[in-house]
Amino acid sequence: NRGVDPRKVNGELFTLTYGALVAQLLKDYEDDEEVNKQLEKMGYNIGVRLIEDFLARSNVGRCNDFRETADIISKLGFKMYLGITPAISNWSPAGDEFSLMIENNPLTDFVELPPGHSNLNFSNLLCGVLKGALEMVQMDVDVKFVQDQLKGDNITEVRLKFIRRLEDAIPAGED
Amino acid sequence: MYAIRISGAPTVGGISKEENPRPIQHGGRGSVRDNCIAKLESLGFRVGQSLVERFTKDSSRFKDELDTMKFICKDFWNSVYKKQIDNLRTNHQSPSCELFPFGYLHCFEIVLQLLLLGVYVLQDNKFRFLTQLSNGKQYMDSAPMYLAFPCGMIRGALSNLGINCIVTAEVSAMPAYLDTCSAVQYEL
Numbered sequence: 001n002r003g004v005d006p007r008k009v010n011g012e013l014f015t016l017t018y019g020a021l022v023a024q025l026l027k028d029y030e031d032d033e034e035v036n037k038q039l040e041k042m043g044y045n046i047g048v049r050l051i052e053d054f055l056a057r058s059n060v061g062r063c064n065d066f067r068e069t070a071d072i073i074s075k076l077g078f079k080m081y082l083g084i085t086p087a088i089s090n091w092s093p094a095g096d097e098f099s100l101m102i103e104n105n106p107l108t109d110f111v112e113l114p115p116g117h118s119n120l121n122f123s124n125l126l127c128g129v130l131k132g133a134l135e136m137v138q139m140d141v142d143v144k145f146v147q148d149q150l151k152g153d154n155i156t157e158v159r160l161k162f163i164r165r166l167e168d169a170i171p172a173g174e175d
Numbered sequence: 176m177y178a179i180r181i182s183g184a185p186t187v188g189g190i191s192k193e194e195n196p197r198p199i200q201h202g203g204r205g206s207v208r209d210n211c212i213a214k215l216e217s218l219g220f221r222v223g224q225s226l227v228e229r230f231t232k233d234s235s236r237f238k239d240e241l242d243t244m245k246f247i248c249k250d251f252w253n254s255v256y257k258k259q260i261d262n263l264r265t266n267h268q269s270p271s272c273e274l275f276p277f278g279y280l281h282c283f284e285i286v287l288q289l290l291l292l293g294v295y296v297l298q299d300n301k302f303r304f305l306t307q308l309s310n311g312k313q314y315m316d317s318a319p320m321y322l323a324f325p326c327g328m329i330r331g332a333l334s335n336l337g338i339n340c341i342v343t344a345e346v347s348a349m350p351a352y353l354d355t356c357s358a359v360q361y362e363l
Binding site for chain 1: 214217218219221222225226229254255257
C-alpha cells in the first residue's frame with residue numbers, strides 16, 4: 001500500500017454513502033425519532049471500536065480534566081477522522097458541559113433536508129460515536145444536537161455533558 | 176437483474192425475486208442476509224449515481240460504450256479506490272453463453288453484463304474493499320456483504336451514463352498478500 005494511505009477514502013464517497021445510509025433508514029423506519037435512535041446506536045457501535053484505533057494512533061494519555069478531553073476530541077479526534085477542528089465554547093460554570101461548534105460538517109455536504117423532517121438529526125451518528133468512545137475511557141457523557149445548519153441555524157452545535165465517571169467493571173469471578 | 180455469486184461459498188441471491196429463485200442459504204438467516212445485500216446494493220446504486228454526476232460534471236460526452244467503460248476503469252476507479260483497474264477486457268460476441276471465457280483461475284471477479292451487447296471484464300488486482308479481510312475460507316461468507324455495495328455503485332454509475340447492466344461478482348479465494356498482484360482479480 002505504498003503511496004496511498006489505506007485508511008483514507010474519497011470525501012465525496014464518504015459523504016454520499018452516509019447520505020444514502022440515512023435515506024435508507026428513513027425509508028425503513030419512516031419516523032425521524034426512530035432514525036435518530038438508530039443512527040445513535042450505529043454511532044455508538046462505531047465509537048466503542050474507534051477509540052482503540054484513536055488511542056493507538058494519537059498516542060495520548062489520560063486526561064486530567066474535562067477541558068483537556070474537549071481539546072483532544074476537537075483537535076485530535078475530529079481532525080483525525082473528519083479533517084475538521086470544531087471550536088469549543090459555551091462552557092458551563094461548573095466545567096462539566098461544553099459545545100462543539102461545527103462550521104462545515106463533512107457529513108452534510110450536498111444535503112438539504114426535505115420538508116417534514118424537522119425532528120431528524122441528520123448527523124446523529126456523531127453523538128453515538130462520541131458517547132461510545134468516551135464510555136470506553138470511563139466517561140459517561142450525554143451528547144446531543146442543539147443547533148444544526150441543516151435546519152437553518154448559523155452553526156451546528158453538539159453539546160456534551162459529563163455525567164459521571166464509570167468504574168472499571170471487573171469481570172465476574174475475578175477479584 | 177442482479178446477482179452476486181461467490182464460488183466456493185454459498186450462493187447469494189440478488190435483487191429480483193423472479194430472476195433469482197435461489198434456495199435460501201444458512202437456514203433462517205438467509206432471507207435476512209439477502210435482504211441486507213439487496214439494501215446494500217441499492218445504497219451503492221444511489222451513491223454511484225451521485226458520484227458519477229459529480230465526476231462527469233465538466234467532461235464532454237462519451238464517444239461510445241467503450242469510452243464510458245474506460246472512464247469507469249480510470250477516473251471513476253481512481254477517485255473511489257485510488258487506483259486504476261488493472262485490466263479491461265471485453266467479449267462482445269457471446270453475451271450470454273459464457274461469462275468466463277478467460278481460462279485462468281479468478282480469485283475475485285465482478286462480471287458486468289451489458290444487456291444484449293456483451294460482457295466487460297474489469298480486473299483489479301488489489302481491490303481495496305477486500306484487502307483488509309483475512310485470507311482463507313473463514314470470511315468467504317461475509318465477502319458478499321462487502322461486494323454488494325461496490326457492485327451497486329458500478330451499476331448506479333453506469334445507469335446514469337445511460338447503460339443498464341447486470342453486475343455480478345465472484346470470489347474464490349481471499350487476497351493472500353496485499354502486495355502481490357496475482358492474489359485478487361477484480362472483474363466486471
